[in-house]
Amino acid sequence: MKGDMIVAGVYFPTLLLLGIIALVLTGLLTRLINLVGGYRYVAYRPLADLALFVIILGLLSFLTSRPGAGA
Incomplete structure (x- = not known):
């Protein structure tokens, strides 16, 4: 992951932009899961949504x- 990304000449932290993208994708995936009825099998929906967000962000x-950029 790079340190910064440039959007319209403004530097943004990469993790901020990835977090926004992950939030949008999580919202779309949450609506899809709700439409299909997948939340019937989840005991605590907010925790499942948080886990989904973390997985997508990761x-x-x-x-x-x-590749090849060591720690």
């Missing part, structure tokens, strides 16, 4: 990371 972070 996946986006992994996909935007630079």
Whole structure:
């Protein structure tokens, strides 16, 4: 993951932009799960939504990371 991204000439932290993208994707996926009826099998919906957000954010972070860039 890079340190900063440039959007319209303004530097933004990469994690902020990835968080916004993950929030939008989580909202869309939540509506899809609700439409299909998948929340019937979940005991506590807010925790499932938070876990979904963290999984999507981690996946986006992994996909935007630079290969070979060590810690």
